[in-house]
Amino acid sequence: MAVIYERVALIGLGLIAGSMSLAMREAGLADEVIGHARSPETRAAAREIGLVDGVAETAAEAVEGADLVVLAVPVGAMGAVAAEIAPHLKPGATVTDVGSVKQAVIEAVAPHMPPGVHFVPGHPLAGTEHSGPHSGFAALFRNRWWLLTPVEGSDPAAVERLSVLIRAMGANVERMDAAHHDLVLAVTSHTPHLIAYTMVGVADHLKRVTESEVIKYSAAGFRDFTRIAASDPTMWRDVFLQNKEAVLDILGRFTEELFVLQRAIRMGDGAHLHDYFTRTRAIRRGIIEAGQDTAAPDFGRSLTAGEVAKP
Ligand SMILES: NC(=O)c1ccc[n+]([C@@H]2O[C@H](COP(=O)([O-])OP(=O)(O)OC[C@H]3O[C@@H](n4cnc5c(N)ncnc54)[C@H](O)[C@@H]3O)[C@@H](O)[C@H]2O)c1
Numbered sequence: 001m002a003v004i005y006e007r008v009a010l011i012g013l014g015l016i017a018g019s020m021s022l023a024m025r026e027a028g029l030a031d032e033v034i035g036h037a038r039s040p041e042t043r044a045a046a047r048e049i050g051l052v053d054g055v056a057e058t059a060a061e062a063v064e065g066a067d068l069v070v071l072a073v074p075v076g077a078m079g080a081v082a083a084e085i086a087p088h089l090k091p092g093a094t095v096t097d098v099g100s101v102k103q104a105v106i107e108a109v110a111p112h113m114p115p116g117v118h119f120v121p122g123h124p125l126a127g128t129e130h131s132g133p134h135s136g137f138a139a140l141f142r143n144r145w146w147l148l149t150p151v152e153g154s155d156p157a158a159v160e161r162l163s164v165l166i167r168a169m170g171a172n173v174e175r176m177d178a179a180h181h182d183l184v185l186a187v188t189s190h191t192p193h194l195i196a197y198t199m200v201g202v203a204d205h206l207k208r209v210t211e212s213e214v215i216k217y218s219a220a221g222f223r224d225f226t227r228i229a230a231s232d233p234t235m236w237r238d239v240f241l242q243n244k245e246a247v248l249d250i251l252g253r254f255t256e257e258l259f260v261l262q263r264a265i266r267m268g269d270g271a272h273l274h275d276y277f278t279r280t281r282a283i284r285r286g287i288i289e290a291g292q293d294t295a296a297p298d299f300g301r302s303l304t305a306g307e308v309a310k311p
């Protein structure tokens with residue numbers, strides 16, 4: 001495939017940046033991929049496994065001469081990284097991010113962008129519970145959504161060029177308003193993660209009763225919760241703090257529904273429970289019929305083309 005950006009700089013060398021580097025290099029989408037991560041251990045690991053073509057000691061050094069800069073750090077760190085790289089960005093370069101929250105990232109990054117640099121915020125809807133330089137794999141984005149939330153005045157040509165790169169990595173691009181993105185993701189990703197963290201926390205608090213039984217007898221449902229609850233603590237701390245309003249809104253609705261179900265159980269209202277579960281089952285079936293079931297594969301390993309979801 002043709003080169004889309006000559007030089008790409010990845011700031012942060014974890015799951016998402018690592019997967020991007022592998023996908024870009026596998027398909028020949030960039031002449032050179034340079035990476036930087038804050039910790040010396042991560043930089044050493046990236047060098048050792050050849051994750052990128054070159055590892056820079058500083059973010060400023062990484063972005064020198066880059067045509068595309070990708071901010072792939074926890075959302076709470078985006079603003080500081082943007083401030084650090086701003087004076088070193090090449091005129092005409094595109095800066096994108098892969099953060100799971102969009103409004104807060106735009107507010108933190110956009111003010112630092114020099115005139116002539118194109119900022120195109122984005123979010124790949126693909127991930128696993130793994131993190132760090134060893135966790136990436138080239139197929140991560142295949143047949144998944146990648147949302148772009150261009151800001152006012154975003155250069156259409158820059159948005160289109162980035163979209164071409166994303167499609168070449170196998171993902172499907174959709175544009176969305178940042179506030180809408182944050183509400184949708186609060187429902188589909190952020191609050192479910194909080195519920196999983198809580199459920200595993202509840203089991204942990206019951207250790208006295210359960211001891212090793214939590215592990216020994218953990219059925220599929222609880223296992224799914226533990227996978228999600230194994231996700232990176234720094235990343236998720238930042239997601240909840242940076243998408244506070246939308247998450248609190250959805251959490252409020254969740255709690256109200258939970259109380260209704262709690263009451264139905266207490267009152268022995270089987271009809272209510274049956275109706276409710278019938279509706280939720282239809283939603284799950286709708287997702288599968290639309291080809292969007294991503295629950296089945298074991299994300300701890302690379303996916304084959306047949307296993308990945310189709311948006
Ligand atoms: N993990 C997912 O499922 C997923 C999916 C889509 C988007 N995202 C988003 O992508 C971003 C990266 O997530 P990830 O899963 O790749 O995380 P990760 O923990 O695997 O990697 C993060 C990297 O950023 C580096 N880092 C942290 N703070 C830094 C700083 N101040 N300066 C430079 N480097 C720094 C870390 O050393 C690490 O290399 C986050 O914003 C996250 O919200 C994650």
Ligand SMILES: O=C(O)C(=O)C[C@]1(C(=O)O)C=C[C@@H](O)C=C1
Binds near residue numbers: 125128188189
């Ligand atoms: O599959 C997982 O492990 C994920 O949590 C991936 C997931 C998600 O919630 O779907 C997590 C956060 C992202 O911002 C995008 C994708």
